[in-house]
Structure formats: C-alpha cells, structure tokens
Amino acid sequence: MRNTTVDRKHRTHILTHWFSRSNRDRLLSVLSPMLLLVLWEISARANWIDTRFFPAPTEVFRAAGVMVKTGELWTNLSVSLVRIGIGFVLGAVPGILIGLAMGLFGTVRAIIQPLVDGTFPIPKIAILPLIMMIFGIGEESKYVVIAVAVIYLVLINTAAGVRNIEQIYLDVGKNYHAGKLMMFTDVAFPGALPMIVTGLKLGMGVALLVIVAAEFVGARSGIGYLIWSSWETFQVEHMYVGLLVSALLGFASAILLNILEYVIIPWKRR
Amino acid sequence: MSDSKPSARETAAFAGLVKADLRPDAPAATKIGVRGLRKRFAVKGRPVDALAGIDLDIRTGEFFCVVGPSGCGKTTLLRILAGLDTQTAGDIRVSRDQPVQASNPQTSAERPLNAMIFQEQSIFPWMNVRDNVAFGLKARGIPRNERYRIVEPYVRKVGLEGFADALPHQLSGGMKQRVSIARAFANDPEILLMDEPFAALDEQTKLILQTELIRIWEETRKTVVYVTHSIDEAIVLSDRIMVMSARPGRIKEIIDVADVFARPRLVETVKSSPQYGEVFGRVWALLRDEVVGRPEQLLSHVR
Ligand SMILES: Nc1ncnc2c1ncn2[C@@H]1O[C@H](COP(=O)(O)OP(=O)(O)O)[C@@H](O)[C@H]1O
Ligand SMILES: [Mg+2]
Numbered sequence: 001m002r003n004t005t006v007d008r009k010h011r012t013h014i015l016t017h018w019f020s021r022s023n024r025d026r027l028l029s030v031l032s033p034m035l036l037l038v039l040w041e042i043s044a045r046a047n048w049i050d051t052r053f054f055p056a057p058t059e060v061f062r063a064a065g066v067m068v069k070t071g072e073l074w075t076n077l078s079v080s081l082v083r084i085g086i087g088f089v090l091g092a093v094p095g096i097l098i099g100l101a102m103g104l105f106g107t108v109r110a111i112i113q114p115l116v117d118g119t120f121p122i123p124k125i126a127i128l129p130l131i132m133m134i135f136g137i138g139e140e141s142k143y144v145v146i147a148v149a150v151i152y153l154v155l156i157n158t159a160a161g162v163r164n165i166e167q168i169y170l171d172v173g174k175n176y177h178a179g180k181l182m183m184f185t186d187v188a189f190p191g192a193l194p195m196i197v198t199g200l201k202l203g204m205g206v207a208l209l210v211i212v213a214a215e216f217v218g219a220r221s222g223i224g225y226l227i228w229s230s231w232e233t234f235q236v237e238h239m240y241v242g243l244l245v246s247a248l249l250g251f252a253s254a255i256l257l258n259i260l261e262y263v264i265i266p267w268k269r270r
Numbered sequence: 271m272s273d274s275k276p277s278a279r280e281t282a283a284f285a286g287l288v289k290a291d292l293r294p295d296a297p298a299a300t301k302i303g304v305r306g307l308r309k310r311f312a313v314k315g316r317p318v319d320a321l322a323g324i325d326l327d328i329r330t331g332e333f334f335c336v337v338g339p340s341g342c343g344k345t346t347l348l349r350i351l352a353g354l355d356t357q358t359a360g361d362i363r364v365s366r367d368q369p370v371q372a373s374n375p376q377t378s379a380e381r382p383l384n385a386m387i388f389q390e391q392s393i394f395p396w397m398n399v400r401d402n403v404a405f406g407l408k409a410r411g412i413p414r415n416e417r418y419r420i421v422e423p424y425v426r427k428v429g430l431e432g433f434a435d436a437l438p439h440q441l442s443g444g445m446k447q448r449v450s451i452a453r454a455f456a457n458d459p460e461i462l463l464m465d466e467p468f469a470a471l472d473e474q475t476k477l478i479l480q481t482e483l484i485r486i487w488e489e490t491r492k493t494v495v496y497v498t499h500s501i502d503e504a505i506v507l508s509d510r511i512m513v514m515s516a517r518p519g520r521i522k523e524i525i526d527v528a529d530v531f532a533r534p535r536l537v538e539t540v541k542s543s544p545q546y547g548e549v550f551g552r553v554w555a556l557l558r559d560e561v562v563g564r565p566e567q568l569l570s571h572v573r
Contacts, residue, residue, distance in 0.1 A: 168390055168392050169392070171392075172392050172405070173409075175352055175354060175384075176382070177382065177409050178405075178409040182408065186397070186405070190394070190396035193396070265396075266437060267438065267439050
C-alpha cells in the first residue's frame with residue numbers, strides 16, 4: 001500500500017523540512033538572544049535592574065537612531081574603519097612577503113626568526129606609548145600600532161604555510177623540472193594560501209582589539225573614543241551603541257574575510 | 271638467503287648487457303642500465319639498507335613491473351630513477367631516444383626524460399584538471415594556448431572530457447589518478463615511472479584503469495617501470511616482472527612474460543589463459559618465501 005517514492009516526496013515537504021532537526025536548532029539559536037533581549041527589556045522597564053548600568057535595549061536603539069541622525073556615529077565609525085583598513089594593509093602586505101621569504105629561504109628565516117620570537121610575546125598595545133613617541137599622537141601612530149599587531153600573525157602563519165606544503169607537491173614540481181619562479185607561483189604560494197588567510201583572520205581580530213584600546217587613550221574620535229568618552233560623561237546608552245557597533249564591525253570583518261577565503265581558495269570549499 | 275645470490279645476479283645481468291651490445295641485431299636496446307645501486311637510510315642513527323646492490327637492464331619500450339613485499343625498496347628505486355632521491359652508491363645510465371624534430375611544436379622545449387606517477391594523491395588541489403595536466407608543459411615554457419591544445423586529447427584519452435575545468439576536490443579518487451596519468455603522458459617523457467598508481471582504488475575502477483593503461487601504452491610504447499604489490503596486476507600489464515626480496519632490497523628473479531601473453535592485450539584474455547595460473551604460481555612462490563616467516567610483512571600487507 002505504501003509507496004516509497006511518495007514517502008520521500010513527503011519528507012521534503014516544506015513544513016517537515018522547516019522542523020527538521022538542523023532547522024529547529026537554527027531556530028533555537030535565533031530565539032535565545034531574542035529572549036535575552038526581551039527579558040532585559042522587561043527587567044529594565046520594571047526596574048528590576050539598575051537602568052543606569054543596564055539601560056533598556058529600546059533606549060539603546062533610540063540613542064543609536066539619534067547618533068545616526070546627527071552623524072556622530074558615522075564620523076566615529078568611518079575614522080575607525082580608515083585606521084583599521086590602512087593599518088591592516090600596512091601589516092598584512094609585508095607580513096605575507098616576509099613570511100613567504102622566510103618559508104622559502106633558510107637564510108631569511110635564520111635572520112628574521114629570532115627577531116620574531118623575541119618580540120612576539122610583547123602585548124602589542126604595550127608599545128603604543130613608544131609608537132606615539134616616535135610617530136606623534138596623530139593618525140600615523142594608529143596605523144602603525146595596528147600594522148605591528150597584524151604583521152606578526154600574518155608573517156608567522158604564512159611562513160608556516162609554506163613550510164607545511166606537502167612534500168609530494170614539491171616532488172611533483174621537481175620531477176617536472178619546474179623553475180624557481182614557477183615553484184613559487186604555482187606551488188608554494190597557492191599551497192600556503194589557506195594558512196595566509198588564517199593569518200589574515202587572526203590579524204583582523206587583533207586589529208579590532210588594538211584599535212579600540214588605542215582610541216581609548218590616544219584619540220579624539222573613533223569607536224574606541226566613543227565608548228571611552230561615553231563612560232567619562234556617563235552617557236551609558238551611547239556606550240552601549242559603541243559596543244554594538246564594535247560587535248557589528250567584528251561580524252562584518254569576519255564575513256568579509258570568509259568571502260575572500262571562499263573566492264580565492266575554491267579547493268577548500270565545503 | 272646466501273650472500274652469493276646478488277653477485278650471481280650481477281654477473282648474469284652484466285653478461286646479458288655485453289651479449290646484447292655485441293649482437294648487431296639485438297632486438298631490444300637498453301633504456302635504463304642500473305649497476306650496483308645501493309641506498310642506505312639512517313633511521314634513528316641506525317643504517318637501513320633499502321637497496322643492496324641492484325643490477326638491472328630495462329629495455330627501450332618495454333613495460334617493466336616490479337613486485338615485492340612492502341618495504342623492499344620499490345618506491346626508493348623509482349624515486350632514484352626519477353631523480354628525486356640520490357643513491358648511496360652505484361650507477362644509472364639512461365640512453366636518450368633519437369632527438370625529435372624541432373619543428374614538432376609538442377617538443378619545442380626539451381623533451382623530458384621521465385615522469386613519475388605517484389602512489390599517493392599528487393595532483394595540485396588549486397589547479398583545475400586542464401592546468402594540472404599541463405603542468406609539465408608549462409614548466410618547459412610552452413605558451414598557454416599551445417599547452418592547452420596539446421593537453422586536450424590526453425584529457426579525452428583518460429576519459430575526463432567535460433571535466434577539464436573541474437577542481438580535484440570535485441573528482442573521485444579514480445578520476446584524480448587519471449589526471450596524474452594524463453599529466454605524465456601529456457608531457458611526453460621517454461620513461462614513465464609508476465608507483466602503485468591504482469593501489470588505493472576499488473577493484474572495478476582498478477580494472478577499468480588497467481585496461482585503459484594497456485591501451486594507451488600499446489599506442490605510445492613508452493618505457494614504463496611499474497611498481498605494484500599485486501601479482502595479478504603485474505602479469506596483466508607487463509612484459510617482464512621483477513620480483514624483489516626485502517631487507518635488504520635485492521632482485522630475486524626477473525620473469526619474461528612478453529611472449530606468453532600476446533599484444534594487444536585484454537585483461538580478461540590474459541586472466542583466462544592457462545599460462546596465467548602458471549605465471550601466477552611462479553611469482554607467488556617467489557614472493558611467499560619473502561612473506562612467510564616474516565609476520566610483520568603479513569601485517570603490513572593487511573594494513
Ligand atoms: N626517507 C626515508 N628515511 C628512512 N628510511 C626510509 C625512507 N624511505 C624509505 N625508507 C626505508 O627504506 C625501506 C624501503 O622503503 P620503500 O622504498 O618505501 O619500500 P616499498 O615502496 O617497497 O614499500 C623501508 O624499510 C623504509 O622504511
Ligand atoms: Mg612504496
């Protein structure tokens with residue numbers, strides 16, 4: 001009586017599909033933060049929590065709306081974006097180049113490796129005063145502190161990526177007598193690309209950390225400045241807006257780098 | 271096993287070479303002459319002899335199979351022949367084919383001596399099938415359009431038409447091995463070195479690829495050195511089968527089957543012929559001595 005093909009068609013029916021296990025889990029992971037926001041809102045309105053520290057989410061969104069209208073939000077965000085963008089490129093490009101050179105040439109590695117090992121453990125924000133001393137309190141010092149933070153992670157991962165290319169690929173190159181340039185462009189570089197992108201992702205994470213910290217103390221604008229000055233003037237809603245924006249910044253950069261990874265490393269797509 | 275065995279083999283091989291050289295109507299010229307080849311590895315400070323005196327003449331245009339228990343030095347031998355490793359001692363002489371016409375665009379750059387087809391997955395995951403197959407041609411400086419034109423029939427020959435733009439991760443294991451076979455043939459080397467290329471594939475895929483390999487080889491008649499641990503594969507494919515002994519790696523015997531199984535060959539004709547069982551028995555008798563009494567060998571084969 002029962003027909004299997006009909007059964008199978010039924011299984012793909014939209015309702016069954018929506019409530020299949022993975023979709024239910026997805027739904028739950030959307031609901032849980034929403035529920036928290038709702039609880040927060042209720043608690044704030046009922047004065048169960050101290051609204052001086054935890055203003056209602058609707059208040060935060062209202063403040064955000066005002067800040068968007070006055071342009072205050074965009075001014076600070078764009079300043080931070082430019083700093084991250086320039087600083088990131090300043091760190092990533094030489095990081096990739098030096099990392100590739102270290103991976104390919106023993107001599108370069110012998111010279112650079114001890115310098116990297118010796119200075120990497122220093123928390124990058126700790127050298128901000130030194131950098132401000134050298135580059136002044138202007139924009140340059142922000143670029144430089146981000147670049148310094150980014151270069152390490154990109155360089156270390158790139159060098160490791162080249163060093164960890166599977167021997168078989170180098171053997172193939174050798175067997176077909178590929179020249180030095182082709183070994184680089186067709187084997188070493190694409191082989192190291194996944195690790196390079198990993199380095200870029202880690203570098204971006206640190207860049208966000210460092211820029212906010214740098215703007216706390218040494219800036220008159222930026223998302224970090226927004227958060228810090230809101231605290232100083234006790235505009236708590238504004239502070240939450242700053243936190244929200246920095247979280248969005250983190251999301252956006254992660255998505256951007258994932259897209260980059262998807263486009264330039266098609267063989268790692270799942 | 272006595273120590274005199276390899277030296278007896280040695281003399282026999284040299285005698286064979288001398289005879290062949292003296293006869294003006296020698297039927298087959300020597301393509302690769304190997305003399306006293308040794309390879310010693312240091313494993314945790316202790317020397318391990320992977321190859322202990324190999325003397326061997328591989329003829330031009332023959333399909334030469336090497337069988338032996340795992341760890342007897344088959345891969346080591348191929349890697350040395352490919353120039354990927356250097357021997358500890360001994361000599362390898364390769365006679366090059368007649369220089370091909372320079373007007374032939376396929377050989378506008380120097381024709382390569384050998385191409386190796388590896389046991390493990392060896393095609394570049396970041397290149398599509400076409401660029402993988404064209405890798406050797408690119409290394410020879412052949413311009414892009416030209417090498418794509420050369421590569422096209424080889425992609426077709428291994429049954430990958432329609433997959434030229436696919437990336438390796440979109441292909442099955444058997445298809446990937448086809449790519450590496452096409453890569454080797456497209457580069458038109460004088461010698462093909464194949465290291466258990468089908469060992470990781472399922473039985474049906476293996477049969478299909480063996481059939482195709484026989485067909486392509488019978489068309490091109492390149493000198494092939496083919497390593498396998500499968501007796502049946504060795505019989506089906508080869509002109510001669512070299513059985514090796516392990517620890518240290520030596521030649522046990524070379525069995526000529528070129529005249530036993532006529533060409534063009536079909537896998538099923540070879541396997542159903544009465545001589546097949548006979549040759550199988552001979553090779554197995556030689557190999558059994560190596561495996562029995564070495565339980566670690568049995569285990570490594572199971573793995
Ligand atoms: N790079 C290496 N370093 C040390 N020992 C090796 C190396 N390559 C192979 N060997 C040893 O040489 C012997 C022969 O290895 P191999 O040629 O791979 O055998 P087969 O291909 O016949 O299975 C083995 O004992 C193996 O452990
Ligand atoms: Mg092997």
